[in-house]
Amino acid sequence: MDKRGTMMQTEISTTFIIFGGSGDLAHRKLYPALFNLYKRGFIKEHFAVIGTARRPWSHEYFQNIVTEAIEESTNDTTGVTEFASHFYYQSHDVTDTEHYKALNQLSDQLEEKYQTHGNRIFYMAMSPRFFGTIATHIHDEHILGRGFNRLIIEKPFGNNLESATVLNKQINASFDEEDVYRIDHYLGKEMIQDILPLRFSNPIMKAIWNADNIASIQITLAEQLGVEARGGYYETAGALRDMVQNHIFQIATVLAMPEPKNLTAHEIHESKQAVLNSLVEPDAAELAHDFVRGQYAGDEDTLAYVAENQVSPDSSTETFIAGKIKFGVGPLAGVPIYIRTGKRMAVKQSVVNIIFKNTTNLYDDASQNVLTLEIDPTNTISLVLNGKRVAHAGLKEQRLIYEYEEHIKDDVPDAYERLIGDALVADCTNFTNWHELKSSWQYIDRIEQFWAQAGKKGLHQYPPFCMGPKEANQIFESATDKWI
Structure with missing residues (x-):
């Protein structure tokens, strides 16, 4: 490729x-x-x-x-x-x-x-x-x-920094780092691969993709299914290790990385590493407030997580997490990136929302501009703008949508097809290198250690087929913010 x-x-x-x-x-x-x-x-x-x-x-x-x-x-x-x-x-x-x-x-x-x-x-x-x-x-x-x-x-490449380090040493005894392709299938998805061209090839986007114009970002990776037959694995992982340490951190990094010097794998990984090294570590109070974990309950038609096969009846494993992360460098330094992922949620959807700041006092009814990248189930980009109401005073939200033409959709390669093809031609751009992995594990371990000390305290139950526990709304910095 x-x-x-x-x-x-x-x-x-x-x-x-x-x-x-x-x-x-x-x-x-x-x-x-x-x-x-x-x-x-x-x-x-x-x-x-x-x-x-x-x-x-x-x-x-x-x-x-x-x-x-x-x-x-x-x-x-x-x-x-x-x-x-x-x-x-x-x-x-x-x-x-x-x-x-x-x-x-x-x-x-x-x-x-x-x-x-x-x-x-x-x-x-x-x-x-x-x-x-x-x-x-x-x-x-x-x-x-x-x-x-x-x-x-x-994945998973280890289940904490210590085990990942041991595994990396074992692998490097046989393979040089440049020959190791740690696959994250989200990086093979078409819409994720569209982020860098969107950011850096369009002067309009490039000019406003910074902390002066972007208020916050939301990343949602939601699944309707429960753990199904993966209860044994999930008990050792949970939503934080299973989805945040890899998929969500990689998406956030692509959104927040500085512009690379060129499009070589080396320079792209250098830019990604720069922001990962700058992850702002939360203190104990921020860990308690900014990271919310949940576990799906059951009803007459749906098993609760603790009733799933190979799951402990008193399990404290989270099936949902919402949190707030920030980077200290790059164009989005200091911008809150809100993340959430979970099982047994209302929809199956992977979506990124970039929320822009309101910059005018002329219109009381102006809505925030929102750029939405829908990764799954469709590949679409949409932008919410303000326009005048036809034949009336006041503003109305207008949505511009970009989506692939029907004849192109069949040509979109599956993520695994794309990534195996990359490995065949020795292109490691869309794979995770060890230094990125190390930085993300350091951050995840801090959260896991805090939760281990808390036990079940702070583990919120949520009914199946909703968007997680209501406590996930507490993590926003502004009282007027909410999940899109």
């Missing part, structure tokens, strides 16, 4: 090794993403995919599973049989040294068969507790190929 976001069609020769090849992520996201890259010409003849997991599948059975995944994801399955023929399976215990030796032998055979030039991409698509184990075995059993070697790793 080039710096304008255009999907290039240059074939890359490589062997993919997917740890967790029988899992839900691989089935729903990775195999359809690889198929789309195949149709676009990113991978064509000189590629192979090895799926590993504990299940005793054959190559043929695995290829059938891949075919099913493609058929479930698209109506255009042209070429799927040839595509699936490049997939191979190895039953694999990630703790067994002998299995890594067998994996290396299969990789060598496929590299010769498909002429992949010793290039290998390793994808950790399984339980994060095995990430360090896999990385260590890759190093100790000499699994790296003679060409390029890249690692794509899913």
Whole structure:
């Protein structure tokens, strides 16, 4: 993909090794993403995919599973049989040294068969507790190929700064930092990738994107679903670790970063790191007031969180968080960025609202201008302006909306397709580097430690299918502010 976001069609020769090849992520996201890259010409003849997991599948059975995944994801399955023929399976215990030796032998055979030039991409698509184990075995059993070697790793990357640091050391024993692609699928979403062009290529936006003109920003990532079958994982994470430490912090950073010197990955990460290093640490009083946690209750039709499978009946894990963060440098230094995310909320929606300051006393009924970036379920940008009421005195809100034409919508790549394509061409722009991760974990750990001391005190119950507990309205600096 080039710096304008255009999907290039240059074939890359490589062997993919997917740890967790029988899992839900691989089935729903990775195999359809690889198929789309195949149709676009990113991978064509000189590629192979090895799926590993504990299940005793054959190559043929695995290829059938891949075919099913493609058929479930698209109506255009042209070429799927040839595509699936490049997939191979190895039953694999990630703790067994002998299995890594067998994996290396299969990789060598496929590299010769498909002429992949010793290039290998390793994808950790399984339980994060095995990430360090896999990385260590890759190093100790000499699994790296003679060409390029890249690692794509899913979140969570640790569950606090200490565990993340240990994991990073294990991974860096096998891979250089520039070859580690910590995937955050939100950074692959089209509307998130539209933020930098919106900010820096439009003189109007560039001129007003600062603390003099922006009153506040709201980031909402809401889900209607509960934890479903992920209760065991969620008990170890909660909304703060699951959504804020990665997705929300990355979105906030893209919104607040200074203009980079150029559009190289290095300069973009430098700008992002600058604002993350300037995160204003809240004191105890601010932690109590500015961060609100909640847990969804149940009703006659919906299970409460504490009644979900693999969830402790007396759990204090939050399924909702609202908070306020600020950066100390950059164009938005000092501007409050309000965040909220949760499960069992009223809508499934990912949206950013930029609220501009009122700068006139001429009109008592003037509304604040609001720029809205709807990430999901639609890709739209809208701007609320003030206009005169037709044939009447006074003002009326006018909404300007930008959305993709129908013929373009089908061309919008899935986030995983885009990010795997980036990894293929060694573009780490839209991945999280270690220094960004370290800064966000330092901030998150401070909140987690405060909550651990408080126990269940301050954990607010909220009914299913609302926008969280009413206490989330307390975090605003102005009494007139409210969630949009």
